[in-house]
Amino acid sequence: MTTTRPLTFIRRGKRVTLHDVAPDRTLLDLLREDLHHTGTKEGCGEGDCGACTVVLGERATDTNGQPAITYRAINSCIRLAHSIDGMALWTVEDLATDPLIRPAGGDAAPPPGCLHPAQESMVACHGSQCGFCTPGFVMSLFGMYQNRVVPGQSISRAQAQEDLSGNLCRCTGYRPIFDAAQRMETLPRVAVDEAALLSQLGALAHPPQGTEGYQAPATLASLLQARAERPHAQIVAGCTDVGLWITKQHRQFAQVLDVTRAAELRRVEPLPGGGLRIGAAVNLQDAYAALCATRPQLQNFAARFAGLPVRNSGTLGGNVANGSPIGDSMPLLIALDAQVVLASVRGQRALPLESLYTGYRQNVIAADEIVAFIDVPPAADDEFLRAYKVSKRQDDDISAVCLAIRLVLRDGVVAHASIGAGGVAATPARARDAEATLVGRPWSAEAATAAGAALQAEFSPISDMRASSAYRSVLLGNLLQRFWRESQGQAGASLASIDIVELTA
Known part of the structure; x- marks a missing residue:
């Protein structure tokens, strides 16, 4: 067996050191099989259901430059154990036993076995039935509690839905779980002793x-x-x-x-002349937050990209390097005219994102190169941008088709068009024929129809478990029509205007 350095992390206020952990050991297997802590459940084994959710705490710096802790709910079933080296870990078994979780403003830990507000609210609101998914929901609620519960502010139904989006339940219908999320703030406040935890994490640095x-x-x-x-x-x-x-x-x-x-890969930085340089190690949650800061119309797409635990773990650079034809980041980045920067000991080179891929799961990355940065140009004053994700489930699902369209209009004429498509070819693709149909043409219903037809002719999608070839082809043309109607301000043209929370409340 390949040897590794000891794995060290903080749990229940104590330093945990484990030896001879294989490099490809998952965190879930480490918890359940090596440590025999089986509160964390295995459901799907692929990051879809959320039963295995745990929370990680990592040293960071706040907006004032002061040391702080970031809290992120992640799927332990697909997270490698060694990736949490130097961090703090909480599982569902820890919330009532961690001495660092104390009543707000108090020094003493609560009595052993005292439920955390995330647990107590689930009990009070009858948020659990069979109970298999409950540990994951509780941990997502704990992550929400650490990040959202602030004195004087309330958790909205929409926030609860977004933060719990990576957790699936067959029994409750979600309403009582949303109720539990909102009830947490009404319970006596508890807090992690971050000063003590920061000191412990600092001692782990190596x-x-x-x-x-x-x-x-x-x-x-x-x-x-x-x-x-x-x-x-x-x-x-x-x-x-x-x-x-x-x-x-x-x-x-x-x-x-x-x-x-x-x-260097963990940062989002401004580019000279505007735009963003997103490091390959920036997680998807932070990367999309940076994109939405300048293009707020992407917020709905970002929330639907994946459940929060996946967005907290997955990175934009990993999404790009992976190059899945059904990945959602690439069509958007293509529409934004993004470039990918590859780096090696020989230097760096930049190329348009769509030029990275040569075939299914194939690319031009050399054996000694990595994806280092994604450079995104600034938003134009006169651009109109939309990104569409069509999937069987509204949340936490893989796209049948992903289409991103960006037009720059000047005096009603299309000065620039960039269209990225996913789920319709062996690679994420740029729709060059459809773009050519639009550039230099007045933006009108006729232009949208012509571009839709060009888009359908440009790709020959396959049929699979998510959609048939014919459905995908029709969908491409229909999405161009939706884009046209949205550009004209037509009410009800966008699914983003439908309030799923209100429908389920």
Whole structure:
């Protein structure tokens, strides 16, 4: 077995050190099989159901430059155990026993066994029936509690729906669970002793990993050197895809190279002249928050991209490097005319995102290169942008078709068009024929119809479990019509105007 350095993290206010943890061991297997803590459940084994949700705490810096803790609910079934090295971990078994969780404003820990508000509210609102999904819901509620429950502010139904979007339940119909989310703030306040936890996490800091099976270099330079020395090591970020290779395909990896600790890749920075440079290790939640800050019309698409635990783990760079034809990030980035920056010890090179892919799961990334950054141009004053995700479920589902359309209009004429499509070809694709149909033409119903026809002729989608070829083809034309109607301000043209929360309340 490939040796690794000891895995160390904080749990229940204590330092936990584990030896000989395989580089491809999942966090869920570590909890259930190695530590025999079975409160965390295995449902789907692929990050879809949320039964395995746990919460991670990581050292960070707040807006004032002060040390702080970030709290993120993640799926433990597809997260590698070594990825939590140096962090704090909470499972459903910890909330009533962690001495660092104390009454707000008090020094003493609550009596042993005292329920956390996330647990007590689920009991009071009858949010559990068979109970299998309950540990995951409780942990998502705990993450919400840490991030949302602020004195004087209320958790809205919409916020509860978004934060619980990665958790599925067959029994309750969700209403009592939403009730529990809103009830938490009415209960006596508790808080994590962050000063004590920051001190404990600081004591875990150690130099970058050496030659062990699981490497997580702390700088871009050391990461690129490690990649040059180990071109066959499996690169991982949030493991929302590689985790499936382990749980579903039973693949094994003796050498793993984790990009998420490289400081340069963890940042979102402004580009000279405007736009954003998003590091490949920025998780999807933060990456989409940065995109939505300048393009708020993407908020609904960002929330539907995946459940929150997946967005908290998965990274934009990993999504791009993976290159799945049904991945949702790439069509949007293509429509935004984004460029991907590849890096190696030989230097960096940038290319349009759509030029990265050569075939199904194939790309131009050299053996010693990694995806380092995604550069997104600034929003134009006169652009109209929409991104559409069509799937069988409203939330937490893979797209049958993803289509992103961006037009720049000047005096009613299409000065620029960029269209990205997913689910219709072997790779994420740019719809160049449809774009050419629009550029230089007055933006009108006739132009939208012509572009829709060009879009349908440009692709020959396959039939699979998510949709038939014919359905996908018709859908492409219909989405162009929806885009036209939205651009004209037609009421009810956008599904984003439908309030799912109100329908289920």
